[in-house]
Amino acid sequence: MEIDQQALKVTKKASVSEFKPASLLPEKKTVSQPTEWKNEYSVGIKTVDKQHQLIMSSFANIVNSIHSELAWSAIHYSILELKELALRHFAVEDALMELFGYPKITEHQTNHENFMNRLEEILNISIRKSANKELLALLEEWKTKHILGADMDYAKFILSGASVIRS
Ligand SMILES: [Fe+2]
Numbered sequence: 001m002e003i004d005q006q007a008l009k010v011t012k013k014a015s016v017s018e019f020k021p022a023s024l025l026p027e028k029k030t031v032s033q034p035t036e037w038k039n040e041y042s043v044g045i046k047t048v049d050k051q052h053q054l055i056m057s058s059f060a061n062i063v064n065s066i067h068s069e070l071a072w073s074a075i076h077y078s079i080l081e082l083k084e085l086a087l088r089h090f091a092v093e094d095a096l097m098e099l100f101g102y103p104k105i106t107e108h109q110t111n112h113e114n115f116m117n118r119l120e121e122i123l124n125i126s127i128r129k130s131a132n133k134e135l136l137a138l139l140e141e142w143k144t145k146h147i148l149g150a151d152m153d154y155a156k157f158i159l160s161g162a163s164v165i166r167s
């Protein structure tokens with residue numbers, strides 16, 4: 001008799017949470033997708049892909065740090081790391097586009113400058129208050145519009161038979 005009552009209690013508890021409307025359940029802290037490397041992200045140029053993998057991994061670190069509510073100092077350090085990776089990577093892309101005479105080089109280089117300026121701005125803001133929202137928006141735009149958009153475009157131009165215009 002005693003055991004039966006216990007079993008009933010457990011069943012009742014489970015059924016209440018089961019039928020709770022989704023809007024009343026605590027918000028799930030999901031990691032922004034996708035930040036991990038997938039083959040479909042490849043632009044087809046080995047050096048660029050390797051750098052993009054490191055950059056994506058840095059994005060993932062930052063996103064995970066934010067969702068795990070780590071201290072800002074940890075996030076700050078990851079941004080500095082991303083800044084270093086991006087500086088080196090943008091220099092490689094700028095050189096490639098110049099070397100092959102990519103027609104949209106000015107627009108692309110402006111995008112690179114814009115990302116660096118925004119990263120710097122976020123670092124400065126973060127001294128006074130959280131800049132997580134701005135940071136997540138920047139990473140999302142960088143990934144979807146730039147790596148999977150603008151970078152694909154210049155790589156396609158180079159791989160479609162463009163020849164070196166600089167000696
Ligand atoms: Fe890139």
Ligand SMILES: [Fe+2]
Nearest residue numbers: 093146150151
């Ligand atoms: Fe780029």
